[in-house]
Amino acid sequence: IGVEFVVPRTGFYCKLCGLFYTNEETAKTSHCRSTVHYKNLQKYLSQLAEESLKMTEEGSHLPQDDTGIVPHFAKRKL
Template sequence: MGILGDANPEEETAAVSKPKALDMLVPQAGFFCQICSLFYADEPSMINHCRTALHRHNME
């Protein structure tokens, strides 16, 4: 019987490196503002963002 925390490092690495719930990830496309480093999922949100004071301030 081993001591707690005395696991094989290779086994720990293998357990951590196995991806889980990959079926819960969905590829998405949208708009990324390179000025503000913000992502918008749809065009109306992107257009509204371009009207904000934050975006205008970051353009200066």
């Protein structure tokens, strides 16, 4: 029932906003300049930065002796 309403479409989909456009110009120019898209982009970039910071902080919990570029070697007995 109602299968006539299901039709194939080709177009452009904004993953940030969840909006579909049939016209490339409208999608890339008008939509990408919209306030909604800009706010969604800001939110996405903020989340990326937050995740990156968390990963950096998690990796920085090494003991002080093990940090740095040159590893610490055991002293040789003479």
